[in-house]
Amino acid sequence: MNQILPARFLAVVFETFPKDFMSRAPEDLEEYGKDWTRLYPPAPSAVVFPRTTDEIARFVRLCTEHRIAVVPSGGRTGLAGGAVAVRGEVVLSLSKMNRMDPVDPVAQTVRVQAGAVTEAVHQHCAPHGLIWPVDFAAKGSSHIGGNISTNAGGVRVIQYGSTRQWVLGLQVVTMSGDVLELNGALEKNNTGIDLKHLFIGSEGILGIITEATLKLTRLPGALDLFFFAVEDMAAVLRLFHHVRKAPFGIMAFETMTHNCLEIVTQSLGLKFPVEQRSGAYVLFEAIRPASADAQQIMDGWLEELFEKQLVLDGTLAQSPREARELWMMREGIAESLFKKAFLHKNDVSVPISEQDEFVNRMFRMFSSRHSDLEVYMWGHIGDGNLHINTLMPSGMSRDEFLKRCHDADRDLFTLIQEFHGSISAEHGVGLLKKDALHFSRTPQEIALFKAIKKAFDPEGLLNPGKIF
Numbered sequence: 001m002n003q004i005l006p007a008r009f010l011a012v013v014f015e016t017f018p019k020d021f022m023s024r025a026p027e028d029l030e031e032y033g034k035d036w037t038r039l040y041p042p043a044p045s046a047v048v049f050p051r052t053t054d055e056i057a058r059f060v061r062l063c064t065e066h067r068i069a070v071v072p073s074g075g076r077t078g079l080a081g082g083a084v085a086v087r088g089e090v091v092l093s094l095s096k097m098n099r100m101d102p103v104d105p106v107a108q109t110v111r112v113q114a115g116a117v118t119e120a121v122h123q124h125c126a127p128h129g130l131i132w133p134v135d136f137a138a139k140g141s142s143h144i145g146g147n148i149s150t151n152a153g154g155v156r157v158i159q160y161g162s163t164r165q166w167v168l169g170l171q172v173v174t175m176s177g178d179v180l181e182l183n184g185a186l187e188k189n190n191t192g193i194d195l196k197h198l199f200i201g202s203e204g205i206l207g208i209i210t211e212a213t214l215k216l217t218r219l220p221g222a223l224d225l226f227f228f229a230v231e232d233m234a235a236v237l238r239l240f241h242h243v244r245k246a247p248f249g250i251m252a253f254e255t256m257t258h259n260c261l262e263i264v265t266q267s268l269g270l271k272f273p274v275e276q277r278s279g280a281y282v283l284f285e286a287i288r289p290a291s292a293d294a295q296q297i298m299d300g301w302l303e304e305l306f307e308k309q310l311v312l313d314g315t316l317a318q319s320p321r322e323a324r325e326l327w328m329m330r331e332g333i334a335e336s337l338f339k340k341a342f343l344h345k346n347d348v349s350v351p352i353s354e355q356d357e358f359v360n361r362m363f364r365m366f367s368s369r370h371s372d373l374e375v376y377m378w379g380h381i382g383d384g385n386l387h388i389n390t391l392m393p394s395g396m397s398r399d400e401f402l403k404r405c406h407d408a409d410r411d412l413f414t415l416i417q418e419f420h421g422s423i424s425a426e427h428g429v430g431l432l433k434k435d436a437l438h439f440s441r442t443p444q445e446i447a448l449f450k451a452i453k454k455a456f457d458p459e460g461l462l463n464p465g466k467i468f
């Protein structure tokens with residue numbers, strides 16, 4: 001049901017907020033009503049651009065008074081339809097709230113407004129030898145508030161864990177207009193329930209994150225980036241078992257099937273990174289040991305890989321430019337596939353110890369029951385997270401493709417359920433996965449979700465219809 005903004009509501013907005021606070025320009029409604037899923041026709045009734053927490057508190061109080069639904073919006077790189085406005089909601093964009101306070105090099109923290117862009121935070125911290133270690137392809141556009149609301153993962157989870165590990169405190173505005181300061185900059189605070197964790201990963205349905213105190217860590221030492229060709233996905237997992245025992249730290253362990261590498265190299269005009277065409281590839285980043293015999297350690301380890309035939313071919317980035325190109329082959333996959341044809345995405349996870357069995361069963365399931373759908377798989381295999389995607393075959397209508405994907409999803413999610421996995425490892429639920437939530441969450445858990453939502457947003461006005 002679309003909401004129409006009442007004249008009395010608009011009159012208060014125009015009288016008490018800055019001139020450029022609200023936009024109803026068609027291009028803004030189009031732009032701010034959608035996210036990266038590109039699946040939902042945008043239909044917000046307005047977009048607001050607050051500059052301060054106080055403006056947000058006053059605005060949402062007014063919305064509650066007039067029963068106006070609000071969608072918090074970050075960089076709109078989300079892949080689950082969490083930030084889309086499809087029923088006339090007002091989009092509340094944090095894009096003008098991007099202040100970053102000075103880095104505290106002793107506490108190793110930084111307080112930023114929620115609209116700070118992820119990569120800008122990295123750049124802000126780097127001169128101090130520090131990093132906020134959440135890192136992924138959309139970092140040039142995504143916001144800290146969006147990262148926190150989706151508990152973003154990315155390519156460094158194997159070393160650092162997800163966003164949740166790197167947030168000390170939050171400032172949040174609830175729909176009643178209350179401003180909550182949750183945990184400030186405290187490392188230790190065992191005074192009951194740590195409410196900030198309810199906001200991390202809850203996709204903007206409980207409150208609007210306005211500021212965050214981020215925990216930082218030292219930039220890692222020298223990194224070596226390898227690209228390996230291996231026979232198939234089973235070989236990727238064998239290599240992973242071996243890498244886990246390596247005498248150095250692992251910064252990233254990413255994989256992709258051959259069809260992904262073929263499309264991304266073509267689309268980005270990049271040279272195929274290895275001689276050998278094979279079933280699967282691994283992008284592996286190692287933290288070089290600080291010891292004097294580091295080179296010897298790495299050389300010995302590499303020799304063993306080939307001796308044990310764990311890899312068929314490989315290359316080591318020899319310069320920052322080569323490293324960037326290899327990363328583009330991993331990070332450019334989604335965009336390259338999107339360009340080729342309509343893409344159906346899944347982002348799932350299973351326990352790391354069961355990945356081998358899961359991957360095996362998943363491919364068998366597709367070839368026996370959905371052989372007309374070709375699987376394009378890539379992911380952060382080091383943390384059990386796989387992106388399982390299918391491209392619309394040429395000659396198939398979009399409706400037919402979606403119907404077949406829906407059938408395949410049911411089988412995939414049933415398999416995920418059997419493995420006690422997650423139907424959404426890092427992208428969230430939003431609108432896209434809410435009908436499948438029951439594959440990963442019990443009725444009791446969903447009832448608790450609803451009770452928590454009611455406690456923070458009794459009128460159901462904040463990001464309505466998302467997650468459940």
Ligand SMILES: Cc1cc2nc3c(=O)[nH]c(=O)nc-3n(C[C@H](O)[C@H](O)[C@H](O)COP(=O)(O)OP(=O)(O)OC[C@H]3O[C@@H](n4cnc5c(N)ncnc54)[C@H](O)[C@@H]3O)c2cc1C
Nearest residue numbers: 074075076077078082136143145146147149153154204209
């Ligand atoms: C090419 C590409 C690669 C990606 N790779 C990864 C990856 O490796 N790992 C990963 O985890 N994700 C990945 N993503 C998904 C996406 O970038 C992340 O989910 C990111 O954290 C979203 O941030 P955002 O600012 O764009 O949020 P948005 O898309 O704007 O919003 C996401 C959700 O957060 C809510 N929200 C946003 N800001 C606030 C706020 N201040 N307060 C309350 N709620 C808020 C929105 O309502 C919505 O529900 C990728 C996306 C793309 C396009």
